Amino acid sequence: MGIFPFLVVAWIMVAGLYGIVTSRDLIHQIVCLIVVQSSTYVLLLGVGYITGGAAPYFWDIPLHTKAVDPVVQALALTDVVVEAAVTALLLSFAIQAHKRFGTLDPHELAEFKG
Amino acid sequence: MTARQRGWFFAVAAAGLVACLLWAFTGLPGFGHYPGPYGQVILGQAVQQTHATGVVSAINFEYRGFDTVGEEFILFTAAAGMSVVLRMMRGERERQPADEAESRTAAPTSSSIRVVALLLVGPTALIGWWFASHAQTSPSGGFQGGVILASAFILVYLSGEFLTFRRLSPVALVDAVEALGAGGFAGIGVAALVMNLPYLYNYLPLGQFPGAVSSSGTIALISFFVGLEVAAAFVLIVSELLEQTLLRSA
Numbered sequence: 001m002g003i004f005p006f007l008v009v010a011w012i013m014v015a016g017l018y019g020i021v022t023s024r025d026l027i028h029q030i031v032c033l034i035v036v037q038s039s040t041y042v043l044l045l046g047v048g049y050i051t052g053g054a055a056p057y058f059w060d061i062p063l064h065t066k067a068v069d070p071v072v073q074a075l076a077l078t079d080v081v082v083e084a085a086v087t088a089l090l091l092s093f094a095i096q097a098h099k100r101f102g103t104l105d106p107h108e109l110a111e112f113k114g
Numbered sequence: 115m116t117a118r119q120r121g122w123f124f125a126v127a128a129a130g131l132v133a134c135l136l137w138a139f140t141g142l143p144g145f146g147h148y149p150g151p152y153g154q155v156i157l158g159q160a161v162q163q164t165h166a167t168g169v170v171s172a173i174n175f176e177y178r179g180f181d182t183v184g185e186e187f188i189l190f191t192a193a194a195g196m197s198v199v200l201r202m203m204r205g206e207r208e209r210q211p212a213d214e215a216e217s218r219t220a221a222p223t224s225s226s227i228r229v230v231a232l233l234l235v236g237p238t239a240l241i242g243w244w245f246a247s248h249a250q251t252s253p254s255g256g257f258q259g260g261v262i263l264a265s266a267f268i269l270v271y272l273s274g275e276f277l278t279f280r281r282l283s284p285v286a287l288v289d290a291v292e293a294l295g296a297g298g299f300a301g302i303g304v305a306a307l308v309m310n311l312p313y314l315y316n317y318l319p320l321g322q323f324p325g326a327v328s329s330s331g332t333i334a335l336i337s338f339f340v341g342l343e344v345a346a347a348f349v350l351i352v353s354e355l356l357e358q359t360l361l362r363s364a
Contacts, residue, residue, distance in 0.1 A: 002144035010135045014128050021124045022117075048153065051146035056169040058161050059251050059324055067169075069153030070160075074173040078185050081257055081344075085192030088351045092199040095358055099203070 005046035013039035026094040026104040030087060037083050041076050048072030164250075165320040166330035171249035175336040179314040182336075183299060186343055190296045193347040200354050206361045223274030231273035239266035246341025250330035256337040260344025267349050271356065283353060288346045295343025299336050 012035060019032030048069035054061055056070035098104050101112050143149050156177060157169060166172040174182050202208075246259025271279040303314040311317055314332070321329035328334070 003139055003142075005145050006135075006139040006142065010132055010139070013135075014132060017128060017131075018124065021120065046145060047142070048148050048150075049146050050148055055253065056157060057167055057251075057253055058169070059167040063161055064158065067157055069148050069150060070156060070169040070173055071150070071153040072148075073170045074178060077170070077174060077255075077257060078181070081185055082188055084261075084348075085189045089192050089195055089199070091355065092196045095355075096199055 005042065005049075009039045009043045009046065012036075012042060024105050024107065026097060026106060026109075027091070029106065030090045030094065033090070034083060034087060037079070037086075040079055044072045044076045044079065161323065164316065164330050164333060165323040166250040166333050167324045168250055168252060168255070170253070171255045171333055171337060172330070174255065175249065175333045175340075176314075176316055179303070179336070182340075183303065183314070186296060186299055186340055189344065189347050190292065193292065193350045196351055196354050200358060202361060208357075208360045228273045231269045235266050235269045235273075238269060239263060242266060242341070242345065246345075247327065247334065247338055249337030250334045251324070251327065256340025256342075257344055259337075259341040260346075261348060263341065263345035264348035264352070267345075268352055271352075276356070279356075280353070283349050285350070285353070288350050288353070292343055292346035292350060295339045295341070295346060298339035299343070302332055302336055302339070 016032045016035030016037075016039065019035060020029055023029040023032060048071070050066065050068050053066050053068035056067040056073065058065070094104060097109060101109055103109060156173060160169045160172045160177075161167060164172045164176055166176075242259045242261075242263030242265070244259070245254035245262055246256050249255035249259075267279065267283055270282060306315040306317055307313055309315075309317060316331040316333065318331035318335065320331050323329050
């Protein structure tokens with residue numbers, strides 16, 4: 001088990017990067033960026049896991065029960081919000097690019113000058 | 115550079131990246147053996163200190179509260195930035211919604227989608243409200259609740275009522291709610307300064323624990339304001355994107 005969750009992180013990240021590099025459409029490229037960022041959630045939650053630990057909520061379990069690290073969970077929450085904000089902005093840039101140049105293909109867009 | 119060359123270039127770079135990642139991962143403590151002391155210290159003290167049984171919320175809105183202000187303003191800035199990027203350009207005007215492919219006969223929204231979407235609006239809004247106001251007790255909080263609240267509005271759009279969606283969420287109102295949410299969070303912090311306490315200090319009565327909705331002092335209040343801000347930001351983002359379908363260069 002030891003390293004397996006981290007291998008998943010590497011896999012998700014490189015798969016997303018491959019998508020970004022080979023993409024022929026800005027919207028598809030943005031989705032691939034989301035895939036890359038998803039790897040960080042797996043990394044954060046994987047790093048903070050403690051074998052046999054409960055969720056860090058002490059509503060129905062006694063205080064001082066062994067629990068997983070709550071700090072990385074809070075960081076993952078931050079990560080999700082930032083991703084949503086970045087995605088919204090990138091999508092609006094894609095809309096403007098399409099309005100101005102009539103294409104979403106990054107190869108064709110590279111030929112235009114703003 | 116041709117696509118083929120690009121592919122080879124990426125393959126070499128990705129192989130290097132994977133090698134470095136694997137090398138780094140072997141140096142990590144194995145899965146399930148996180149040694150970081152910070153989280154354990156907080157786990158040992160957070161519930162007594164803040165009377166919040168949700169330790170993740172206690173971290174977000176109390177121990178790392180200052181970071182979360184910044185995070186909230188990232189979302190605020192993104193929504194504002196979208197309004198700027200997607201502003202009405204010179205030579206664009208709004209027109210009646212019409213199908214782009216005129217030869218295609220689009221099916222009208224089916225009545226089953228309409229009924230289900232409209233039936234879900236109430237429960238979704240309720241769940242969103244519950245999430246936004248229970249950060250202190252359960253796995254929830256303003257960020258999650260705000261997104262769910264926003265989806266209640268988007269369900270109205272899904273039910274084929276674009277005009278109702280626009281009427282329910284006039285931009286001026288949504289802007290005001292967003293400002294209230296963002297300002298409320300920052301204002302709670304500033305109020306502490308006025309009382310000669312550190313910024314975002316938890317100065318409200320902590321209430322009883324475990325699990326009273328009124329517990330945890332400022333944590334619950336901040337989470338609620340975050341819920342307002344997130345819901346408004348997402349409704350704003352979605353309506354900005356939807357309005358793009360109405361804009362055409364004249």
